[in-house]
Amino acid sequence: MNIDGIDIEIERKPIKNMHLSVYPPDGRVHLSIPDYLADNDAKSYIISKWEWITKKRDEIASQERQTQREYVSGENHYLFGERYLLRVAYTTSGANTISTQGNVMTMNIRQGSTQERRAELMAEWYRSQLKEYVTTTMDKWMKQLDETEVAWQIKTMKTMWGSCNAKKRSVLLNLELARVPKECIDYVIVHELTHLKVQSHNKLFEALMTKRLPGWRHKREKLNSFIALPI
């Protein structure tokens, strides 16, 4: 259901009361409703809660902006769901590198480098880590789902984990996925590949997801709660 440009996911369940949630990072709106109620009931409930929904979405958007990092020693950074303590070591020669050992992430970078340069190095490193994982994982899922010739790309995106253009058979994946557990990346990949068959998030789409990746709802929750963890 789409109201005023915002997609609302409606899930029918054997429950007594409506349950409304707004999730980070993109302010996804989810409503669980008792299974005997109609779409119109859901709609009037959503409208009655509209002010709360927009307030919540604004809060999430500003939280996202606050998670800006400075890339200095002592910060926490995540790779594939694991938390690492950043150690910045300045070098006078040699290449800029990032490596991990135990739960320490070491950034070797030339003395006097700006915060911008450190952020860039980190983004490049995340991109190469994610690319390596997605290359094998995308292959595995394409075989399993009997799909061929899908082009994919990693991009910096503000509001989506991924997107799929079924006509062009191309998938975009958010660079931020390098931070989340691998099972959540698999969820996003299967989700986007499923859009090659079904374009909207309807019942058929959900049934196909359940067949392809049982427990996908749980993985989605994990993905959306993960990014909300304090850094």
Ligand SMILES: [Zn+2]
């Ligand atoms: Zn989708």
